[in-house]
Amino acid sequence: MGSTGETLRNLLTLAWLLPLIGFLVEIYALCWTHRLSKAPAYLAVGCIAAGFVCSFTALMTWGVQTDWVVFQSTHHDEHHEGDHHGEQHHADEHDAETAHVAEPAKTDEHHKHAEKAVASAPADALAATHADHAAEHGDGHSEEHAAKPTVFAGTFYNLGSFGPLKISLDWYIDSLTLVMFTMVTFIATCIHIFAMGYMQDELTEDYVDHEVHLANHEHFHRPGRFYRFFSFLSLFCFSMLGLVLAGNIFQVFIFWELVGVCSYLLIGFYVERKSASTAANKAFIMNRVGDFGFLIGLMIIWTSLGTFQFFDSVDAEGHTSQVGLFHLIRGTTGEMQLSADGQQVLLQNEVGELLTAGENLRSIPYWLLVTAGLGIFAGCIGKSAQFPLQTWLPDAMEGPTPVSALVHSATMVAAGVYLAGRFYPVFTPEVLLVIAYIGCITLFLAATIAVVATDIKKVLAYSTISQLGYMMLGIGVGGWGAGLFHLVTHAFFKSLLFLCSGSVIAGCHHEQDMRKMGGLWKKMPITAATMLVGVIAIAGLAIPGSQAVLGETFAFSGFHSKDAIVATALAYTKLNAVHGLLFLAPLVTAGITAFYMFRLWFMTFAGAPQDEHVYDHAHENPAVMTGPLLVLSLLAATCAIGGESGPLYKLLALSEAVPAGASTAPSSPVTIVLPTHGQVHAVHATAGKFALLAAGLGTLVAYLLYCRKALNPAEIGRQFSGVYGFLVDKWRFDELYDFLFVKPAHSVGRWCQGFDKVVLDGVLHGASSLVMLVSTWDRWFDERMIDGLVNLVGQVTGQAGRSLRVVQTGHLRQYVMWIAVGVVVLFAALFTALPK
Amino acid sequence: MDTVGLNSYLLVAAMLFVCGVVCMAVKRNGIGILMGVELVLNGANLNLVAFARYTVLGLDGQVMALFVIVLAAAEAAIALAIALNFYNNHLTIDVDRGSELQG
Amino acid sequence: MFSTLLNQILSDSTGQPFGSLQLFGPELTLSAGIVLMLLARLCGIDRRLPTHWIALWMTFIAFSLGVFQFVEFSRSDLGTVEYFSGLMVFDRFSALFRLGLLLFLIFTITLTVISGIPDRDDAPDFYSLLMGASVGMLLMGGANHLLMLFLGVEMSSVPSYAMVGFLKGRKASSEAALKFVVYGAGAAGVMLYGISLIAGLLGTAEFPQIAIQLQTLFAGESAALSNPAIRLLMLGILMLLVGFAFKLSVVPFHFWTPDVFQGASAEVGGFLSVASKSAAFVLLVRTVLAFVTPASSADLGQIYLTLGLGIGVIAAITATFGNLAAYSQTNMKRLLAYSTIAHSGYMLMAIAALIVLRAGLEPGSTGYDDRCARAVEGLLYYLAVYFFMNLGAFAITALIRNETFSEEIEDYAGLGFQAPILAIGMGMCLFSLVGLPPLGGFVGKLFIFAAVYDSGFVHPLMWGILAIGGLNTVFSLFYYIRVMKTMYLQERPATARALRVPAWSYSGAFVLILTLPLLLPLGTAVQLVSGVAKRAAMSLFAGL
């Protein structure tokens, strides 16, 4: 793989493992020596900051290695560019993995296969794309970078191997990995620094938890747990980075669970609070429900494809020993190969040839692939809190605010989207449709709840769910780049928003209810300003017409990424008119988003103070907290600069494994056509206008309601009390799940318990009492039955023989009698048994 | 059935045997039971002697009968001693009174 | 003529190196011992020299003679020696039995000495009866004639009746003795009647002749029940078996057992349960082999097969009955009595297997003798184990009785930590009775079950019997473990008498000597005993 690969691996591994080392030191050394100092925090910040440096260096190294391909295609017009990236990437990726094989003729071969693939592709709907695709390959554009791999992968070590089946810990580095690494480490660094201020009050031997009321009406006292907070954060960073670095889906699952448990630990950081530990449990168990699906997906992949690896592993001689998942399903061109009846997906190797097993072609049933995709996506649903598993995320706000910022908005919950993106090549169009609809439902549902939420963190939590829905929708409608683009921008502005809310909460002495705030901008100007940046970013506001002046639309990051999603959705809806909802919902929700975000800002910072007590004690926070806010607001504003022609998008798009529009819709009941880059671009401007309009409307309504008080929101709530209550109750999902799952599970548990006690043990006890019964019966038989029998015989004998007095029984005589009876009975038995 | 043959002896012996068994079973008196035992043994003895006379068993049968008589005597001695002992403890020879051991 | 007879008795006129009296040495020694003891009391010597020393020494001499005979005989190539003009037979089988029985006698006498059950006045009587019964059992072990069979049974029974009633002044004891004697006498009468029928029908009473006579009797005739001779024969055999069933306490002839064991002292109980059962089993093997021979015609073989299966079923019933009935017992001796019944059932399975194999296998087929011999070997091994485990259980019951004056199980509470040696010994015996490895009981049971399984190839019913046998193992666990539970898991009541039986006392040493063989060699170094048992068993078949 060459030295670049090793350099990247080493840098990222270092970035990955540093937090783990930090965790171990914090939990096992500093907890004893530095419980009350900030040393654990310094260590954690040091580790994660060093990780950021490593990640950034790696990004630069990768850029140098790839000759900054990201920035080179700006001469092309945009239409071309979009398509081009997809194609180019394939060539690159393909070359990357086989670079060390160093076959000069390979590219040609590759093209040949590509053409063959096109010829055999059954889906006519995409024929145009294919032709386009093939032509692109022929035009030589991609060849200038042919020798510059953009994907690097390899194996750390083996977890277990069973004959030809191998499970290992791998690494897989492409631009997506690098962007994620840089983003995660950067945001994490900011949040760590912020947390040093936020968690300050834990630096004590006697921390009073005002949320916990003891039986004697006192508050709960305990030693501070500053060090523990940072150790958990470090552990989380390790897990999250591991998830991103993972080179196979099984490894993703491993870290998937680990981030889950870190989230559990951090949500339940205040273990004394019942609500916190319950929320932690809920988060973990809801995630496990998703993981159940994930596991099914894993089983199918493992059994049908025999590998978990994303990439092709190479043996010592340089031959491919195991074709990776992506090539197995998509070959080199990004196309699936279907059998004639469309029921089987044929497996391909690293040069696009069909694989054989004996005389048959190796294949996986189409429905299984769909199921696998749905299974994996179920994991994403759980992790990213999508409908119907969205209920855990709002509760997860029980954790300290930096946790919400890092884990429950910027990184972990986005891992679901990341995985959906990473695993995109394995998804069939049906799966994508499901993803799109799930995203669509989620984004609307969460946004509606956010409208009525009054807890500042809960609003942000619902907004997170909603935004994650956008990302899912983007991926589902074929906008791979758009979805992940939104992931990154969202990470910045949402972590900013959460930190701002944290700043507010800290400034207001742990008051989270927005109804008690208001007018805080005077007290906390920096927080207010930075939060406004975040709100504008998430609302997707832009300055109309600025494109004409600046060459591109002037807007903060959220506009660009949401625009990309909405545009893709529009293009998709145009191609698949049945699914019009997929465009309408995000459009409407864009407006709602703007509404509730500005509602939040207005309620908090604008207007008159609602609660004097809160207001009087509110204060701006020290620099250690506001500093990160400023840095993040800068990035939230600018990270997406250039939109889809900007560096970030292009960097991401370089990792797109499947060309936009490439898919096959076989004989399944749903026929889906995915838009190409060109088709998306064609509607981009229209979509952008719609989206901006919606956002503007939302902002306006919010302004009128909450700033100008043109209408009384409470009055509206009363008028629509049914809907209002329904939304306040979060669409009553918790009650539903409690009724459908939790209670039945406990009942079944009790039944099992009862079955053990009543039936199984009952059988045993019954058997033993039966034995006892027989035993006493034996005794009774001895005493009575024989007596009776003997009496009878004795009477008969007596009457037949001589006249005896009334026979009185006695044991001994009965015993003796039994000798005679025994002989007679046995003789009779013998006579019946013996051959006549 | 003019002549007295083997079967006649056997029949008598069988009757003795049955009488003995019935006696053992219905008598309450310990001594009575022992008499029943003697009847049984003597029934068998009669068999043996008869067989000795009528079949190839020959002298063997008679010798056996002799031994049995001796044994019966020994057995009777022991049995009487035990009966006496029983009487000492229970002040009766009614075997039905001995039902302390059961279950 | 008289001189010829004398000559025959004293020397080897039968052309064999062992004279009749020489072979009869141990019995004679025991008899001499009886005479000596009675004389000693007559002369008043027993006031200075305790009678048990005479008993012990004479038994020891008899044992030494037995060892000598065993070794001598093993060296010679002789398979079987008939003596006393064919009334008795001597082979490795009887030699081994004789050794075992005499050793057992030594143990029993030692036990009585330690537990002091016969007082000084009664000692000569008691030991006379004990040794007299032993002589009878020795006769059973070597019987080669129906008369000797009957004599042996009676000679072993009659002194036993007296021994059961030896606890003077106890109602229970006298009642038990009376029951025993009446029941025993009745059974003996039935048995004798059966013997008379068989002897009369076949015209012979010598074991080796029986099979031959059967052949001639049924030559050319159908050996089905329609043949009156067969009916008579069957009736005879059945009555004969009734006698055995009484001795072995097989259901439904077991009724005396619990009463007698409870009424008698534990020492006598131990003696009865082991010695008298072993002798009866040994005799039963001989009888079975006399009747069931490879030469039996096909029809007769079929009848024997049915008989064998019937015995198997009865064995299964006996085992089950014994185990179930033992559940609700509260008296240790009574519990052990039911356990004895159950174990008779197990051992009877070996006899059933022997009959089934002998009658059902094609004579001359590969391993014909070997497979039959293994059934006998299993039985012998089991008897050897039974020797130690059952005597051990009775002995410990006696020793505990001496300490606590109780034989009720509930009074054993907490003994485990007060008298560990007794409790551990009891545990080994009882768990061996259950059949748990690494104790001898397991190996014995395994050998018997193996034989039963093997006979299942002849008739699958035997597999069913095996299954019941296996099930019984589980059943039996309950009541044995109840004793252990009381000893270990329950606290000793504060009011109860404390007791100390240290390991280095006579009792402790005796218990150790008695129970350790269960572990080693019987439980683990199996080959030692099983090899001997196998050679003894083979000697029964070599001559046939």
Place this chain on the structure above:
Amino acid sequence: MVSPELLLTAVVFLPTLWALFTAFFEPKATEAIRYFGLFGTALTFVLTLIVLWQFNPELDVKETHAGYQMWFQMPWVPDWNVNYSMGVDGISLPLVVLTGLISFLAMLASWSIEKHVKGYVILFLLLETGMLGVFLALDFFLFYIFWEVMLLPMYFLIGIWGGPRREYAAIKFFLYTLAGGVLMLIAMLMLYFNSGRSFDLITLAEIGQGNIAEYVFSPTFQIAAFILLFIGFAIKLPAFPFHTWLPDAHVEAPTPISMILAGVLLKMGGYGILRIAFPICPYGAQYCAYGIVALGVFSIIYGAFAALAQTDFKRLVAYSSVSHMGYVLLGMGVWKISENADDAVYYWQMGVSAAMFQMIAHGISSAGMFFMVGVLYDRVHHRDLNKFGGIAGLMPQYTGIAAVLFFAGLGLPGLCGFIGEVFTVLSAWQYDHMLAIIAAGGVILTAGYILWTIQRVYFGPSYKGPHAEAIVPANSRELLVGYVLLAFAILFGVCPNLLFYEMNPTIERFVHQVDAGYDKALEQLQAAPPEGVETTWIP
């Protein structure tokens, strides 16, 4: 090289010897007896490590005795063809070492035993002999003896030192296991008489796999023998519906004995199935495979549900054992015979490996969980889940260890439980989709009951039960036990290949041999329909 006879014999009988020595101690010298016993178990552990060190998993099979290393055979009862025969392979080795380790740790956890210490240590050591013997014996007779030998010490250990319902629990344990043992005994006799009188497990396996021309175990015979053996082992495992002894035994047993029960004894069931039932009756095993898998899956779900309903801490952990051992059955049973997928056998191999791994992992995690329960019980003398709470604040370090061990039981990646559970489930899909899905559903339930337990016991503001004053932080002995288990839980979770390396060659050979054995039996079946059990006899 130490001679194998000496080494393996020493491993097995050193504890017995130690028990004998212990018998000579003055009963009142409890501390000395404890240290002496600890020394004995430590020495045994060292010996097992020597076995580990001498074992070379990469050794070519030709240089071993049918795959067994350190194999030896000495005549024991020549008349009955019983041999004293032992050896190790990749299946038994990890279990032997695990036994050494858990015994050592359990002895270390035995300081809380106050009454009759001498008897306790003696029985404990005898128990260890039985366990090690089972894993090392290669003669069925010897195996059976060791198998049953454990019963008695276990009975008394539960019965004397156990909780309030100890008598019931002890007799139940005894009864179940003995019943299983009787079935096994019958199967043993069946095999013995149909193999020309052999107890040798290697020979029996060869016959079962059709490699010896003279003797054949016919298909019907194999099915019958397999079912008998399987029930015998399933009781020990334990699988539904033979599991009800386990909650009682676990709950009533003293803490160290619970550790042994969960850590080692349950593994004997799985080991027996792998060592005896499968190789000797390949056809029977394949015939019953669906039943095995279904039983395993049902046990997983059933155990998890039952655990959810518990209020007794220890009982909950006990039911979690039922659930976790279900994975073992599942992994072993996923043996699919399919004509068009040659690599199905590799998934089975994975299943078997994972089942083995799960046994080891469960040995570590459940022993740890029981110990953690015991530490609490020693302090507050109750186990009512609803009367705990706030332990995290009172015993922080202990809570940390406990949480990790419970998470290991939950199957958290990076800890040992994960590999076993997930690998078995992964291997199951190819066998049966529905069952695999149900098994995967177990992860939700497991998370449910474990997290709920952690919440009720460790979290919350304050302790709600009696004896609050007795809750003091764990002492160093308790921490040592905890940390050792923790270290192994993490080690095997992070580097499962450490274990797979030892096991894989053996298991690979195992699956291929058994697979081939099934094929031969099938050929035989197709060639001539079976007519009952065939009799073979050699004098």
